[in-house]
Amino acid sequence: MESKHTPKKTPNLTTILHLILITTLTHITPIQTQSWDGIIVTEADFQALQSFKQSLIDPNGFLKSWNDSGYGACSGGWQGIKCAQGQVIVIQLPFRGLGGQITTKIGQFQALRKLSLHNNIITGSIPKELGLLPNLRGLQLFNNKFTGSIPASLGLCPLIQSIDLSNNLVNLTFNQLTGGIPVRIVKSNSIKFLALGYNNLSGSVPDSWGSGGIGVKPVFQSLTFDHNLLTGGLPVSLGKLTDVEEISFGHNRFSGSIPVEFGGLLKLTSIDLSYNNISGSIPTSFENLTLVKSMNLAHNHLTGEIPSFLGEKLNLSEFNVSYNNLSGSVPSRLSSKFDSSAFVGNLDLCGYSPSTACPTSPPPSTAPFQPSNHRGNGNKLSTKGIILIAAGAVIALLLLICCILLCCLLKKRGGGGRPKDAERGGGEGGAAAAAAGKGEAPPQAEAAGEAGGKLVHFEGTMGFTADDLLCATAEIMGKSTYGTVYKATLEDGDQVAVKRLREKITKNQREFEVEVNLLGKIRHPNLLAMRAYYLGPKGEKLLVFDYMPKGSLATFLHARGPETPVDWPTRMQIAKGMARGLLSLHTHHNIIHGNLTSSNVLLDETINPKIADFGLSRLMTTAANSNVIATAGALGYRAPELSKLKKANTKTDVYSLGVIILELLTGKSPGEAMNGVDLPQWVASIVKEEWTNEVFDLELMKDASVIGDELLNTLKLALHCVDPSPSARPEVQLVLQQLEEIRPETAASSGDDGGAGPSTSE
Numbered sequence: 001m002e003s004k005h006t007p008k009k010t011p012n013l014t015t016i017l018h019l020i021l022i023t024t025l026t027h028i029t030p031i032q033t034q035s036w037d038g039i040i041v042t043e044a045d046f047q048a049l050q051s052f053k054q055s056l057i058d059p060n061g062f063l064k065s066w067n068d069s070g071y072g073a074c075s076g077g078w079q080g081i082k083c084a085q086g087q088v089i090v091i092q093l094p095f096r097g098l099g100g101q102i103t104t105k106i107g108q109f110q111a112l113r114k115l116s117l118h119n120n121i122i123t124g125s126i127p128k129e130l131g132l133l134p135n136l137r138g139l140q141l142f143n144n145k146f147t148g149s150i151p152a153s154l155g156l157c158p159l160i161q162s163i164d165l166s167n168n169l170v171n172l173t174f175n176q177l178t179g180g181i182p183v184r185i186v187k188s189n190s191i192k193f194l195a196l197g198y199n200n201l202s203g204s205v206p207d208s209w210g211s212g213g214i215g216v217k218p219v220f221q222s223l224t225f226d227h228n229l230l231t232g233g234l235p236v237s238l239g240k241l242t243d244v245e246e247i248s249f250g251h252n253r254f255s256g257s258i259p260v261e262f263g264g265l266l267k268l269t270s271i272d273l274s275y276n277n278i279s280g281s282i283p284t285s286f287e288n289l290t291l292v293k294s295m296n297l298a299h300n301h302l303t304g305e306i307p308s309f310l311g312e313k314l315n316l317s318e319f320n321v322s323y324n325n326l327s328g329s330v331p332s333r334l335s336s337k338f339d340s341s342a343f344v345g346n347l348d349l350c351g352y353s354p355s356t357a358c359p360t361s362p363p364p365s366t367a368p369f370q371p372s373n374h375r376g377n378g379n380k381l382s383t384k385g386i387i388l389i390a391a392g393a394v395i396a397l398l399l400l401i402c403c404i405l406l407c408c409l410l411k412k413r414g415g416g417g418r419p420k421d422a423e424r425g426g427g428e429g430g431a432a433a434a435a436a437g438k439g440e441a442p443p444q445a446e447a448a449g450e451a452g453g454k455l456v457h458f459e460g461t462m463g464f465t466a467d468d469l470l471c472a473t474a475e476i477m478g479k480s481t482y483g484t485v486y487k488a489t490l491e492d493g494d495q496v497a498v499k500r501l502r503e504k505i506t507k508n509q510r511e512f513e514v515e516v517n518l519l520g521k522i523r524h525p526n527l528l529a530m531r532a533y534y535l536g537p538k539g540e541k542l543l544v545f546d547y548m549p550k551g552s553l554a555t556f557l558h559a560r561g562p563e564t565p566v567d568w569p570t571r572m573q574i575a576k577g578m579a580r581g582l583l584s585l586h587t588h589h590n591i592i593h594g595n596l597t598s599s600n601v602l603l604d605e606t607i608n609p610k611i612a613d614f615g616l617s618r619l620m621t622t623a624a625n626s627n628v629i630a631t632a633g634a635l636g637y638r639a640p641e642l643s644k645l646k647k648a649n650t651k652t653d654v655y656s657l658g659v660i661i662l663e664l665l666t667g668k669s670p671g672e673a674m675n676g677v678d679l680p681q682w683v684a685s686i687v688k689e690e691w692t693n694e695v696f697d698l699e700l701m702k703d704a705s706v707i708g709d710e711l712l713n714t715l716k717l718a719l720h721c722v723d724p725s726p727s728a729r730p731e732v733q734l735v736l737q738q739l740e741e742i743r744p745e746t747a748a749s750s751g752d753d754g755g756a757g758p759s760t761s762e
């Protein structure tokens with residue numbers, strides 16, 4: 001009947017959904033349209049209709065049929081009107097370009113069930129007289145230009161089921177409703193759909209939901225309040241709305257924590273609390289929300305861990321907790337299902353992308369280097385495993401603190417070593433010196449045979465003993481294929497990094513010592529120095545390195561706030577340092593790194609980069625290595641040919657270096673999803689479109705006028721390094737040379753180059 005006038009604008013999906021809703025509503029409450037001619041509209045309704053037309057502005061003449069005779073009002077002659085027994089029951093005029101206002105005479109339509117005026121440009125306030133309509137069931141006023149507040153009287157309409165005052169138009173011509181949400185609406189026992197999104201609603205949401213009376217049940221199914229200025233806590237009483245399926249409170253200013261009572265919303269399928277100021281943890285009561293498919297908690301201040309039941313008991317198809325203060329490891333079921341953008345922006349959250357591999361499988365706990373029973377099986381631990389390990393670690397810790405204190409005390413009193421172990425792997429203290437003196441003698445190595453094990457120091461070491469090392473307090477920093485890394489604080493306060501190698505996969509002691517003595521000699525400003533190793537009486541193997549307080553390049557670059565920018569000279573210093581370290585490995589030590597990532601590049605106090613984790617494959621059995629190489633190179637840093645070749649070489653290392661330089665240029669982590677393509681492909685695609693500047697980290701663009709050429713040339717070089725064809729990639733020597741040409745070494749303070757040529761510091 002209104003098909004002659006097709007809407008001018010194509011409604012968007014939300015609008016279509018609303019239209020479906022309206023149709024459904026019409027079905028729920030069937031309307032008996034009087035079809036015979038001659039029925040006369042009641043005097044009260046006729047007056048109201050005239051007033052309604054007068055107060056609207058109808059530029060397109062849709063209301064022409066509403067003429068003065070009133071004869072056609074209820075005989076189907078008047079556009080958008082339906083009647084029953086001479087009374088208007090439906091006014092439905094969406095998409096008519098209507099302006100003006102709604103008359104206050106609207107209260108005269110005593111039989112009106114539905115008022116649908118969405119997608120017009122009606123202004124003024126929503127008349128409180130709507131509250132006088134005893135039969136009103138549906139009110140669709142979304143996508144208009146109403147101002148003022150929501151009339152509390154709407155809560156008086158005893159039959160109202162659906163109120164939609166939101167704005168969903170792409171054109172963003174919002175209703176501008178201000179003021180709070182009236183308590184009467186909140187107490188309603190008839191409203192199912194309450195949509196108030198995209199308005200200027202302010203104040204807090206009343207906390208009296210579902211308190212409409214004794215023995216009556218609220219029937220709210222959908223509450224959409226997103227994109228307003230609502231403040232205060234999330235109302236606890238929402239937990240009483242057991243029929244609620246959708247809660248959409250995103251983009252407001254709600255604070256406080258998520259009420260535990262929300263766990264009672266057993267029919268909930270969608271909850272959006274994103275972009276608020278919500279703190280506290282994700283409540284354990286969410287375990288009950290087994291129907292929830294979509295959960296968006298992004299951009300809040302949530303703390304604590306992501307509970308594993310979210311992956312195990314819920315079957316989420318959308319999940320987002322990005323930009324909170326969550327910590328711990330992401331449950332594996334969630335990290336495998338959702339890309340890293342769902343988790344980014346949480347400083348202490350790990351395990352959701354290659355670059356955020358969990359440094360702390362158990363949350364930062366302390367665990368000394370006593371032989372323990374669990375053996376890390378690679379990088380992947382099940383959530384259960386992590387929980388067990390964490391629990392185990394706590395118990396072990398308590399026991400061990402006692403033991404260690406006792407051990408250290410006894411040591412001090414008794415003095416000297418106690419030859420406690422009869423059975424030893426490789427021989428006594430003297431044997432260590434003997435072994436060291438054989439073949440390639442490590443020039444600075446010394447052997448210390450105490451506590452039944454053997455400690456060998458390399459050049460530049462701190463003078464700790466095996467007992468000092470074993471009595472040190474230790475904190476797990478990370479796990480890798482080859483073992484676990486701890487930060488150990490010696491009794492005198494010195495700190496070292498200790499890598500405990502997985503036992504079954506290392507070479508036998510003789511071969512191991514030959515190789516480790518070679519690795520221990522490697523000294524370069526950009527390579528992490530090994531200071532000592534320890535062989536325990538039961539075959540434990542510990543490697544001791546310098547401790548780098550600034551952590552890895554990955555955390556330095558990606559886990560920082562906007563208030564700590566990293567400038568271009570610093571990034572360039574890191575790029576050059578890495579290239580120097582890698583060059584030294586390739587040319588002087590004949591070592592292929594095989595797993596160069598920004599997590600394996602550590603930074604000292606002066607942000608001088610030091611490559612870590614090189615050469616360890618030499619300490620492992622061939623069998624172990626062939627297993628490891630199959631997975632070598634973290635995703636995102638791995639040259640494409642490695643998936644077939646399975647053998648790292650200098651060109652695959654250069655590829656990884658190229659990815660890290662791209663990381664420095666773009667500020668993006670290779671783990672971040674960029675529409676499913678990796679960082680090199682993403683950068684290449686943008687450069688191809690000649691949008692080159694779009695790839696650079698915004699921080700760097702501030703100085704683009706000064707360093708623009710340096711950025712571009714470094715970008716070209718990095719893209720050269722990540723060329724899909726290995727033969728096209730430069731060797732690291734050329735990479736270093738070009739980096740030094742792009743930004744010649746400068747005097748420490750001056751920003752200008754003093755003509756200093758390429759440095760070849762070795």
Ligand SMILES: *[C@@H]1O[C@H](CO)[C@@H](O)[C@H](O)[C@H]1NC(C)=O
Nearest residue numbers: 065066067068069072077078
């Ligand atoms: C009023 O409109 C109806 C159709 O809706 C028409 O039949 C009638 O003739 C019109 N009357 C006048 C006075 O225009």
Ligand SMILES: *[C@@H]1O[C@H](CO)[C@@H](O)[C@H](O)[C@H]1NC(C)=O
Nearest residue numbers: 009010121169170171172173
């Ligand atoms: C927004 O509204 C203007 C005029 O009101 C119209 O020309 C334009 O096409 C609309 N845009 C969209 C995306 O609907």
Ligand SMILES: *[C@@H]1O[C@H](CO)[C@@H](O)[C@H](O)[C@H]1NC(C)=O
Nearest residue numbers: 147148176177178199200229
């Ligand atoms: C809505 O809120 C915004 C932000 O506070 C404000 O700039 C704007 O003037 C408000 N609009 C109305 C109609 O109150």
Ligand SMILES: *[C@@H]1O[C@H](CO)[C@@H](O)[C@H](O)[C@H]1NC(C)=O
Nearest residue numbers: 260261262263264265285288
């Ligand atoms: C979760 O469900 C259990 C069992 O159905 C129930 O006992 C418990 O009260 C619920 N928790 C909340 C917070 O509603």
Ligand SMILES: *[C@@H]1O[C@H](CO)[C@@H](O)[C@H](O)[C@H]1NC(C)=O
Nearest residue numbers: 253254255256257277278279
């Ligand atoms: C966020 O919430 C905290 C308390 O939880 C409050 O102190 C702070 O002022 C709030 N910030 C904003 C912007 O509302």
Ligand SMILES: *[C@@H]1O[C@H](CO)[C@@H](O)[C@H](O)[C@H]1NC(C)=O
Nearest residue numbers: 292293313314315316317318
């Ligand atoms: C989880 O949800 C998906 C779609 O959302 C569905 O295909 C799948 O069967 C569900 N799995 C379970 C165990 O319910």
Ligand SMILES: *[C@@H]1O[C@H](CO)[C@@H](O)[C@H](O)[C@H]1NC(C)=O
Nearest residue numbers: 279280301302303324325347
């Ligand atoms: C969240 O983390 C930031 C940055 O580390 C910190 O400043 C802030 O205090 C933390 N907020 C809460 C609620 O823990």
Ligand SMILES: *[C@@H]1O[C@H](CO)[C@@H](O)[C@H](O)[C@H]1NC(C)=O
Nearest residue numbers: 298319320322338339341342
């Ligand atoms: C998570 O939310 C952030 C911020 O709104 C968004 O950028 C990101 O794409 C979302 N990720 C997913 C997987 O929904």
